[in-house]
Amino acid sequence: MATERLHKFLARAGIASRRLAEDMIRHGRVNVNGVEATLGMSINPDIDKVTCDGKSVEQAEAVIYAFNKPVGVTSTVRDRYAAKTVAEFFPKNQRVYPAGRLDKNSSGLLLITNDGELANQLMHPRYSHEKEYVVELSGVSSDNIKKFTHRFRLDGAQTQPMRVAKIKRVMVGRWLVNLVLKEGKKRQIRRVANLLGYTVEQLARVRVGKLRLGDLRPGEWRIVKREDII
Structure with a gap:
């Protein structure tokens, strides 16, 4: 070789x-x-x-799990300060880790894999793989929601614009918004929402690339293929 x-x-x-x-x-x-x-x-x-x-270190057969991360679970394999990590949901004899991150207070689709090449493609901004989120916002009005498409300065750099795919009013002062990102700075949606005067009540990732969360319940996973994602 x-x-x-x-x-x-x-x-x-x-x-x-x-x-x-x-x-x-x-x-x-x-x-x-x-x-x-x-x-x-x-x-x-x-x-x-x-x-x-x-x-x-031996070569292992690649495996990719689509996992519905529950709220309260930390997106790491090891964290002595975390009450619960994603590793607790998977076979202990497999060396797998998250391809990307989803903060503790968010839920939804997280890919868990031992395919380092796939993880690199999904996490590196230059590949521009879309990630879609459903976000419940509370605030005074819907006037600023479309401003999610603007660029913002976070961590000393300009963000790439998000795409607002859908807006639905749930009740007075609350909206469900589908946001699509091609990059993901730490807690980007929550931080931008705060800048626009909104509070994020719930945040769930529902798609990575071509792959949708589907009917997976929190804590459940299914095995998928690379071609299902990119």
């Missing part, structure tokens, strides 16, 4: 996304043939022995 970059190999093996794999190498957690790995190095998977945190 031809050589490949170590961080790509780790991603393909389901250890982490490419970006996180680079961090693991940088922090000395990865060895190749008993020697601490360095950023940018290449390996031959058929010959070289790779370990991460002292455990041998």
Whole structure:
């Protein structure tokens, strides 16, 4: 087999996304043939022995779960401060992790996988994969809702415009809004809503790429294929 970059190999093996794999190498957690790995190095998977945190890294068959993350669950595999993480919903003998994030107070579609290449594509802004959310907003009027399509400055950079796909009035002072993003800054929808004078009462992701949440109940998952998503 031809050589490949170590961080790509780790991603393909389901250890982490490419970006996180680079961090693991940088922090000395990865060895190749008993020697601490360095950023940018290449390996031959058929010959070289790779370990991460002292455990041998083997290629695993790719698996992708579509998961309906409940409110109150943290989108991490390990977090000693979290009451409950997504890892608790999946087989303990599989090394899988979230492809992206969904904050603790939000619910909906979260992809859990050991396919590091897929995770990288879904998380990196340059690929522009759409993510759709249903958001319940409370506020005085609906006048500012279409301003979600404007650019905002968050974390020192301009956001990409969101698309308002649907607006529905639920009751006086409350609306259900479908918002579509091609990038996802941390808590972007909640922060923009606050800037526009709204409170987010509920937020659920209902689509990633081509894949919709469907009838999955909170805490349930189903296995999907890469072509179902992108």
